[in-house]
Amino acid sequence: MTKRLKLPALHIAQQKVWQGRARYNVVCLGRRSGKTALGIMLALGASACSDLATAALQGYPVGWFAPTYKVLDAAWRESKDRLKPVITCKSEQSKRLEIIGGGAVDFWSLEDEDAGRGRKYSRVIIDEAGIAKRLQPAWENAIRPTLTDFGGDAWFLSTPKGRNYFYDCYQRGVNHEPNWASWQMPTACNPFIHPDEIEEARRNLPERTFQQEYLAQFLDDAGGVFRNISACTYDIPNDDWWRKEQKQTDGRAYVIGVDLARVEDFTVITVVDARDRKVVAVDRFNQVEYVMQLERLVAMSQRFKGAPILIESNNTGLPFLEQAKRRGLPVRAFQTTNASKAEIIEKLAIAFEQGTISIPDYPPLINELMCFEQERLPSGMIRYGAPHGQHDDTVMSLAIAFYGATGIAQSAPITSGARIY
Ligand SMILES: Nc1ncnc2c1ncn2[C@@H]1O[C@H](COP(=O)(O)OP(=O)(O)O)[C@@H](O)[C@H]1O
Ligand SMILES: [Mg+2]
Numbered sequence: 001m002t003k004r005l006k007l008p009a010l011h012i013a014q015q016k017v018w019q020g021r022a023r024y025n026v027v028c029l030g031r032r033s034g035k036t037a038l039g040i041m042l043a044l045g046a047s048a049c050s051d052l053a054t055a056a057l058q059g060y061p062v063g064w065f066a067p068t069y070k071v072l073d074a075a076w077r078e079s080k081d082r083l084k085p086v087i088t089c090k091s092e093q094s095k096r097l098e099i100i101g102g103g104a105v106d107f108w109s110l111e112d113e114d115a116g117r118g119r120k121y122s123r124v125i126i127d128e129a130g131i132a133k134r135l136q137p138a139w140e141n142a143i144r145p146t147l148t149d150f151g152g153d154a155w156f157l158s159t160p161k162g163r164n165y166f167y168d169c170y171q172r173g174v175n176h177e178p179n180w181a182s183w184q185m186p187t188a189c190n191p192f193i194h195p196d197e198i199e200e201a202r203r204n205l206p207e208r209t210f211q212q213e214y215l216a217q218f219l220d221d222a223g224g225v226f227r228n229i230s231a232c233t234y235d236i237p238n239d240d241w242w243r244k245e246q247k248q249t250d251g252r253a254y255v256i257g258v259d260l261a262r263v264e265d266f267t268v269i270t271v272v273d274a275r276d277r278k279v280v281a282v283d284r285f286n287q288v289e290y291v292m293q294l295e296r297l298v299a300m301s302q303r304f305k306g307a308p309i310l311i312e313s314n315n316t317g318l319p320f321l322e323q324a325k326r327r328g329l330p331v332r333a334f335q336t337t338n339a340s341k342a343e344i345i346e347k348l349a350i351a352f353e354q355g356t357i358s359i360p361d362y363p364p365l366i367n368e369l370m371c372f373e374q375e376r377l378p379s380g381m382i383r384y385g386a387p388h389g390q391h392d393d394t395v396m397s398l399a400i401a402f403y404g405a406t407g408i409a410q411s412a413p414i415t416s417g418a419r420i421y
Pocket of ligand 1: 014031192
């Protein structure tokens, strides 16, 4: 029967996992290493995983779980596609595939609290288990009991996400608890991913992001983005330092980055010396009226005459930008999207790691840098920002100014995905 199906052979790392399997398997691999592909072969009981398998093509029921509908959808589509010649019944509504021989695969999102409850499975796959918000209760109360009737096996497949419940499961295999097995392999274990891709990620991502996402390491605090902060810090006499001490020095180019306050946060104006990559002034205040914001920006612009001003623009920023233009300020909009934000934050994080930036020991800035975190979205993209309820305006204003400053220092047009108008 399998002859009619389009099924890839397992790559070596995937084979290793299959050969070392136990009842409960925790497969911690880098991004794009082939976790979902392996999961699909396991669910089907296809390719090398057909030996002695109790999966869909052998006539058994299999449960597939993912943290969100979005993550689930990719596996659902691929399985549907691969199994096409043998599907006897397909329900888009309940996301169930039934196939010749009586086997079936149910696809569940863990957003649904009752996912899998009351079912019987001979095998369950939990894809991207590391980012499932309530993995422990889902596993203990709903998923694990589905395996009882068949004595089925379980596969936790994921990139790590700090030391959460997926890490606890991983530890069980590492500690040789009976019936548990664990693996940890980097993205490079997938021969279908070109090594240049990985090298490029190593160069362009903050070290911790690369370690977690590509080397599949469980980091102490998966959140932290900026490292080596204190080594890049210079002392300041007091919080008012920037008002008196720093002015324009002849022949120097500066860039001013602005993050505008919305409701309960701060407007922050950061000035970076483009040659030394040094932050020479930071003005942070919480008046939200445009007139006040504009006056303070005008004052800063007068101290650093001619310095281009990059302003974070979104719907609320545009009217401010227009007013600033009318006042004759050399403003340009920095378009913030998830992607452009990721780009400038990654650039800034790398500057800290390499010690190519210098910042004042200004408590709000240091604090925000230390708390700044990253979160992997179901789409695979990384979202950067402050923890819930905290601010990131000072970091954003710095990231925008620094981004502009590196563009100027290279005296080349800013050409990357982060757009400046
Ligand atoms: N055994 C395999 N044979 C051929 N291509 C594979 C194999 N395993 C993975 N791939 C390819 O590698 C890429 C990443 O695989 P995927 O399973 O989506 O990774 P992950 O789920 O780990 O992010 C995909 O393009 C997939 O088709
Ligand atoms: Mg995947």
